[in-house]
Amino acid sequence: MTSEKCPVCSKTVYPMEKINIDGKSFHRGCFRCAHCKGTLKLGNFTALEGLFYCKPHLIQIFKEKGNYDEGFGREQHKTKWTKANE
């Protein structure tokens, strides 16, 4: 028998409390949104940069990052659109 460790809390995960994500075993209670700490379910989460998020928060984070990292990118987009419309 192999004892599997939860990557979040580093404690052993027993089969009855195990949830398998990306080949890793988490405790059900440890599998939470990195933003709101809400418990996630299979099929209702998204992984980003090694962290897990519920869908509304992933979208929120994408928007924030988009505004942050791509301030100039958005302007270029605009320019492209303008040219395309002419």
Ligand SMILES: [Zn+2]
């Ligand atoms: Zn855990």
Ligand SMILES: [Zn+2]
């Ligand atoms: Zn969340």
